[in-house]
Amino acid sequence: GAVVSQHPSWVICKSGTSVKIECRSLDFQATTMFWYRQFPKQSLMLMATSNEGSKATYEQGVEKDKFLINHASLTLSTLTVTSAHPEDSSFYICSAISATAEAFFGQGTRLTVV
Amino acid sequence: DAKTTQPPSMDCAEGRAANLPCNHSTISGNEYVYWYRQIHSQGPQYIIHGLKNNETNEMASLIITEDRKSSTLILPHATLRDTAVYYCIALPYNQGGKLIFGQGTELSVKP
Numbered sequence: 001g002a003v004v005s006q007h008p009s010w011v012i013c014k015s016g017t018s019v020k021i022e023c024r025s026l027d028f029q030a031t032t033m034f035w036y037r038q039f040p041k042q043s044l045m046l047m048a049t050s051n052e053g054s055k056a057t058y059e060q061g062v063e064k065d066k067f068l069i070n071h072a073s074l075t076l077s078t079l080t081v082t083s084a085h086p087e088d089s090s091f092y093i094c095s096a097i098s099a100t101a102e103a104f105f106g107q108g109t110r111l112t113v114v
Numbered sequence: 115d116a117k118t119t120q121p122p123s124m125d126c127a128e129g130r131a132a133n134l135p136c137n138h139s140t141i142s143g144n145e146y147v148y149w150y151r152q153i154h155s156q157g158p159q160y161i162i163h164g165l166k167n168n169e170t171n172e173m174a175s176l177i178i179t180e181d182r183k184s185s186t187l188i189l190p191h192a193t194l195r196d197t198a199v200y201y202c203i204a205l206p207y208n209q210g211g212k213l214i215f216g217q218g219t220e221l222s223v224k225p
Contacts, residue, residue: 103160105158106157
């Protein structure tokens with residue numbers, strides 16, 4: 001199956017700093033990628049839709065100025081958590097959509113803000 | 115998208131079949147039933163999907179009732195590595211992969 005890679009797998013940052021998470025589709029092009037967040041013992045929550053070459057679409061309640069999404073190429077979307085705080089600590093997961101509309105997920109990024 | 119309902123947890127003995135039910139009584143004619151699973155601290159993994167016919171692949175079988183109001187995912191010979199949260203999602207095929215996850219079923223395969 002298609003491969004989607006996230007980097008880093010885990011990151012620890014200080015409160016107030018920004019963290020960038022990359023999502024790459026390694027063997028296919030993806031005009032659309034999705035970003036999810038998952039808190040412990042909870043399900044995945046859709047944060048935003050990332051479209052190549054255009055602005056991201058955010059789900060209700062997700063702050064677009066705090067979670068900056070850039071999808072500058074057909075194989076890369078980035079999520080930047082700006083001015084991170086401990087409550088932003090979570091598991092962040094991306095999915096990339098193939099030409100046949102199949103969703104392939106990255107392995108996730110564990111963010112811990114201290 | 116149709117709402118799906120799954121039991122929060124299930125146990126299964128290793129080597130036995132695991133049958134995971136999903137209720138989607140409000141599913142519409144253009145919505146497929148998708149199954150994904152998430153092993154702890156990993157991204158979700160696609161298992162199988164179907165519209166109205168039963169489907170089988172190397173991972174599992176999907177049985178959809180004739181009225182399409184419910185389905186069952188069958189793992190024929192569960193192993194310890196199948197311990198995961200299993201998500202059933204009803205989605206139009208042209209939704210472009212925008213998956214909305216419910217709470218899923220936490221399957222524990224026990225030796």
